Amino acid sequence: MAHPSPSSGPGPARRRKVVFVGKKRAGDRDPRDGAAGAGAEAPRAERAAASPDVRWDARLWGTLIVLCGVLFLDGLDVSMVGVALPSISEDLDLTTSQLQWIVSGYVLGYGGLLLLGGRVADLLGRRRVLLAGLSVFTLASLVGGLVDDASLLVATRFVKGMAAAFTAPAALSIVTTTFAEGPSRNKALSIYTAFGASGFSSGLVLGGLMTEVGWRWTFLLPVPFAALILATAPRLIRKDAPRVGPRKRFDIPGALAATAGMLVLVRAVVQAPETGWGAPETVGSFVLAAALLALFVTIEQRTAEPLVRLGLLRSGHITRANLAAMATAGCYFGFQFVAMLFLQQELGWSPIETALAFLPAGLIVAFGSTRVGGLVDRFGTGKVIAVAFAAFAAGYALFLPIDTSPTYTVAILPTMLLIGAGFALGFPSTNMQATMGVGDSEQGIASGLVQTSFQVGGATVLAVVSAIVTSQGSVVDALQPALAVVTGVAALGLAVALGGVLGDRREPALATEG
Template sequence: MLSKSAPPGSGRNRGKGVTLAVIAATQLMVVLDATIVNIALPHIQDALKFSTTDLSWVINAYTLTFGGLLLLGGRAGDILGRRRVFITGVLLFGLASLLGGFAANGSMLLAARALQGIGGAICSPTAFALIATNFKEGPERNRAFGVFSAVAGSGAAIGLLAGGVLTEYLNWRWVFFVNVPIAALIAWAAPRYINESERHAGTFDLPGALASTLGVVSLVYGFIHAADPKAGWGNGVTIGSFAVGVVLLAAFVVIEQRTAQPITPLRLLRDRNRTGGLLMMLCLAAAMFGIFFYVTLFVQRVLGYSALKAGVAFLPISVAIIVAAQIASAFQARIGPKPFMAGGAVLVTVGLGWLTQTSVDSSYALGVLGPTVTFGLGMGLIFVPVMLMAVAGVPAHETGAASGLLNSVQQIGGSVGLSILTTVFARAATSEGAHQQPDFLAHAGPAELQYAQQHQSFPPGSRWADEVLTQAVSHAFVVGVAFAVVALLTALFVVRAKPGDLPAEAPAGMAI
C-alpha cells in the first residue's frame, strides 16, 4: 500500500444518498451513450454526409475504445486512487461530448466518439469500485449495488427514449451536449460526497491494452474497408489491415503470458464453461449491435418514423430482455444454466432469421416488433447464466478482472460483428442498386435523375432507395443468424455447467 487518502470533508458520512446518486448517474451516462446515439444516426448521416458503411464507425469508435481499455481503467483506479481516476474519466467524457456536439465533419465526430470511449473506460469500472469504498459491507452495500445494477440495466432503454426526445425537439447534437452539464455536476460533487480509496502498488499493462485495442481496430477497419466497392477483399489496405490485426492480437497473447500483472489473466480462459460463455457473448453482442444499428435505419428511413417514435418502438426489446432475465435469474439455480443458454440461443436464431425476411412492405408489428421481441427474450435468458459463468470459481481478488473481461468481450464483439454485417450490407446494397437501376431510369422524374447523377445514389425516401436499404439489411442479418447458430452450438456442445455449479447471483456492475 502506497498511501491512504480520505481527508476530512472528502465525503465521509456526508449523505450516502447523494454519494450513490453521483456514482449511479455516472454509470447511467456511460451506459445510455451506447444507445442514445443510435436514434440520431439517420440525422447524423444527413448532416455530416456519412455513407451507411462509414456511419457504423460512429458506434464502433466508442465501443472499441470503451471495451478495449475497460480493464486498464479499472487497474488505474487501484493504483492511482479510484476517486481521482473517476473524476478524470468523467471530465474527459464531458469534454469529448462537447467536441462531438460541435463536430463540423465526420472525422471530428469520430475522434470525439473515440475520446468518449476512453473517458467511459476510465470512469465506469471505478464507479462500480467506489461503491465498495463508500458503503459498508452488508445490507447498506447490497442496496447500493442493487440501485447501481438497476440503473445500468435500464440505461439502454432510457438512452433510446432520450435520444428520440432530444433529436425530435432539439437536434442530433444534443445527444452529445446533454452529457456536458451532467459530467460537470458529477465532477463537482465527487470530491464532496465520495471518499477516496486506498492506493495499491502495481504496474499498468499498457502494452497489452494497446495491442488488444489496436488489433481489434485493425480487424474492424479491414472489414469496413472491404465493404467499399472501390476496394474489396483483395485490396492491399484491406489485406494489410487484417495482417496488422492478427499480428497485434498475437502480440497481445504473448504480452499477457509474460507480464507479471496482465490486463487480462489468460488463465481465466482455461475453464471450459467460462470460455464457452464468453464465446456466446461475443457472438450475441455482434448480432445485438446490428439490430440496434440497422433496424434503427429501417424504422426511420423506410417506415418513416420520427426519432421519438423510433425510440418508443425499441422499448419492447428492452422490456423483453429484462423480463426474460428475471425468469432466468429465478430458476437457473434449480434447472441449471444450460437449458436457458440453449433455449435463449434458439429464440435469438429465430428472431434474427425473422429479420432476414424483412421487406419494404413489412409493417412494424411483423417486420420489427415480432422479431426484436423474440430476440430480446432469447438474450434475456442467456445474459444471467453467462454473467454467472464468467465469475464462477474465480478468486475474490480476480472477480473484477473476470467481470471486466465479459464486459470487454461484449463491446468488442459488438464492434467486430457490426463491421462484418456492414460489409455484407454494403455488398448487398451495391447488388440491389444495380438491380433497381433499370426501373429507376424508366420511371424517375427529372429531379430524381439529377439527384442520382450528383450523389451516385437513389433519392432518400424514394421506393428505390427503400428497396435497396431493406434488401441489404435483410442480407446482413443472414450473418447475424450465423453468429446465433455458433452461440447455439457452443451452448449445446461446449458448456457443461450443471445446477449448483454457478453462484447464486452475479456481482453488481455486470450490466445487461
Template sequence: MTQVHRWRAFAVLAVSFFMTIADLAIVNVALPTIGVKLHMPESSLQWVVTGYALTFGGFLLLGGRAADLLGRRRMLMIGLAVFSAASLGCGLATAEGFLIAMRCLQGLGAAIVLPAALSIVMNMFPEGAERNKALGVWGAIGASGATVGLIAGGLLTRYAGWQYIFFLNVPIGAAALLLAPRVVPESRLATARRRYDPFGAVAVTGGLSLLVYAISTAPQVGWGTARTIALLAVSAALLAAFLVIETRVEAPLMPLRIFQNKTLAGANAVSVLLGASFFAFIFIGTLYMQQVLGYSALKAGLAWLATSLTSVALAGLSQALVTRGWAKLVMAAGMAMIGGGVLWATQVPVHGHFWANLAGPFVIVGIGTAFAFIPVSIAALAGVAEHEAGLASGLLNTSQQLGGAIGVAIASTLAATQASTLLRQGAAPAAALTSGFHWAFWACGLIGLCGVPVTYLLVRRNELAKAVARTAQKPQPAAAEV
C-alpha cells in the first residue's frame, strides 16, 4: 500500500475515531435543553451520558478481538453502520426511553469502531517515524475530540436544535461507510481455524459494564449503599472469573502474556490516570462555567477552545520529541502539566473571569494533553504483534474510558458532598458550588500527577526507544484479505 493511499485511509479512520470521542461530550451542554424538550427528570437525564459510556467501555475488548478474528475493515463498517443508525434514532427520539436505548446502541457502535480503526492504523504503518506521525495526529484528535464536542454541542443546540448534535453523525458516518471499502485495507488474524472465547467474552463484558454502571451511578445513589457495593462485588467476581478463564482456554480473548510487555502495561496504567484526570476536569470545568459563572452552552463550549487549539498546535512538537527518543520524558511531562494545570484551577473564585482565572489552566492542560496522549498511544502499541493489534488498541481505549468514568464519579461525589455540607451550614449557593468544584479539581489534579511516578516506574525506556527508533522503511506486514 503506497504512502498516499495509507494517508487517505487514515483520514477515513481518523474521522470515524473523532465521531466516537466527540460524542462522549457533545451531549453534556445540551442536557438541560433535552430535559425540557422531552420532559425528562434529572434521574433519567444522566442516562443520556451514562448509557453511552456503559456500552462503550463494556464492549471495547470484545470489539477489539472481533476485529482481529473477523476482519478489521469489516468490523469497522459494521460499527459505523450501527453508530450512524443509532445517531439517527437519537435525533428522532420523542421519549426518554427510546433516546437512552439509542445512546446505548451508539456506545456499542463506538466500541466496535474504535479498536478496529486503531488496529488498522497500526497495521498500515510500520513502527517508526511514519507510525509515530500517524499516532501523533491520532493523539491530537483524542486530546481535542471531547472539547470540540462541547463546542459543537453548544453551537448546534443554540442555532439548530438539540437533535442536530446526533443528526450530524449520520452524513459523516455514511460517507465514511461508503469510502471504507474503497480506501481502507482489510486485514485479520491469519489462522487456519478461528477460535473464540465465549465465556471470557461474557465475563469481561459483563464485569466491565457493571463496573461502569456502578461508578457512574454512585454519585446519585451513594458509594456506601447496598446497591453500589453489590454491583462492585459482582463486577469484581466477573473480572476475577475472566482472569481465571483466560489462563485455561485454548484461544483466550485477552492473552495475559501481553502484559509481559512492561511498557504496554505501564502505558495502560497511565491511560487510566489520563482519562480520569482529563475527562473529569472537562466535566467539572463545564459545570463551574455554567452553574457558577452563568455561561451559556455555547459560551462554555467556546471557552474550551483554549485547551483544544493548544493541544492541536503542539501535537507536532510532541510527535517530533517522541520520535527523537524522548517518549518517556514527554509522557511524564504531559501528565505533570495536566495535573498542575488542574491544580491551578483550584483557585477559581465565585466571581471568576475567563482570562484572569481559566485561560491559564486551560492552556497548560492543553499542552499536557498533547504531550501525554501521543506517547501513551505509541507506548500501548509498542512491540505488539500484528495478530494482537485489535486487542492492544481495545485495551488502550478500555483503560482510558474506564479511567474517565472513575474520574467523573470521584469528582462528582466530592463536589456534591462538599456543596451539600456548605448549603446545610447556610452558605450561598454559588459559594457552596465553587467550594465543591475546588475539591473536585484537587482530586483530578492529584490523579494526573500520579501519572508521573507511574510512567517512571512501569514504562521501560529501552522498550519504548526501540519502538520509536525503528525506521519507517521497515517492511510492512502483509495484510490477509478476507
C-alpha cells in the first residue's frame, strides 16, 4: 500500500480511502468521520457517479455548470462595478470616501460573514442556503441599479456582499461533496475556478462597455444571469440529504463573536488608509477585533458543537492553504489597484484600454485553470502552489522598472502573462488543498475559511497599497514602493509553499490499496 502525502498528490485512480500518515494529533479527526451523521453528505449514488473511474453523467455536468455560473456571476459583478466607479462618482457627486464604500461595503459584508455562511450551509443545507442567498443577491442588484442616493447604493452593495458570503461557501462545498476527493474533484474544481476568472475578465470588458451606456447597467446586467441560475438550479442540484442522527445545535455565541470580530477587522482594514494606521480609531478597531476573535477561540474550545472545529486550524496543509489564499489575493488585488491607477491616471488610458491590457492574464486563467487538476494529480497541490507564487513574484518584479512611456509588449505583457499563469495555477490548487481530507459535514466551513482568507488578505494588502499611494501624493511616486510590497507578499507566499513541500508531511493523505 502506498502512502503519498498531500504535497505529492494522490496515487492512481483505484480503490481509495483516506488515512492518516504519521501520528494523529489532538483535535484532528479522520476525514471519514466528518460524513457520519452530518445530514449534508451527497447521496451515495451521486458520489459513486462522480468517481474518477466513472464518466460524469449529464446531471453531474449540469450541476457543475450551474455552480460555475454562481462563481462567474460573483467575478462579473465585482469587476464591472470597479470599472464604473468614476462614472458613478460623477453622476451622483460622491466624495472619495463614499466612492470607496461602494467597494468596501461589499467587502465588509462578504468578508465579515463568510465563516457564518459556511457553517450555516453545513447545518441548514447547502442547496437551500445557495438558493436563498442568490435570491437576495438578485434583488439587491436590481435595487442598486435603480437608486439615486449614495447611502442606499452602499447599502445594496453591503447586502450583496452578505448574500455572496452565503452563496460562495455553499456553492464550493456542493462541488467538494458532489465530486469524490482526488482526480474527479480536482477536475471539477479546475473547471469551477476557471469560470470565476472568466467572470472577472468578462466584467472588466463588459464594465467598460456598459459604463459607456450608463453605470446603472453594471448593476442591472447580473440580474438576468442570476435569474437564469435560480430557474435552473432547483432542477439540477440535488436536494439536501435528510439529516441522520440528532439535530446539531447552532453555536450562537461563537457565531456572534466570529461575525462581530470579522466585521470589525475588515472595517478597520478598509478604513485605515483614510483615517490613518496610527489613528486612535484604527488602533482601537484592531484591538477590539483581536479581543472578539480571541473570545471566539475561547468559545470554540469550550463548546461541544463549535462553529469552527479548531482541529481544522491545526492541520498543516489547511493552514498553509489559507495563508496561500491570503497572499494570492493580497498581491493580486494590490497590484491591480496600483496598476490600474498608473495606466489610467498617468498614461491616460481609457477604462476599456486598461481592461484589454489585463485581458491576457484573464484568458490564461480561464483556459489554463481547467488543466490544473491533472497537474495536481501528478505533482500535488504544494508544488503547484509554489510554482504559482514564483510566477507571481517574477511578474510583479518585472513591472518594477516601468516608466511613463512603456511599450506594451515589452513592459506590460510579460507581467500579465506571468500573473495569469500564477493565478491559473494557484487559485484552483489552493481551493483543493483547503478542502483536502475534510469530512463532508465540514466542507462548508472549510470553504468559508479559505474564502475568508482570500478576502482578508486582499483587503489588507489593498489597504497598505492605498495608504502608500495616498502618502506619496502621486501614482508615479507610489508605484515602486507599492510594487515592492506586492512583490514581497508574493515572495512570502512562495516561502510558505516551499516550507510545506520541504517540511512536515504527516497530514491526511489519499492512499491506494492494491
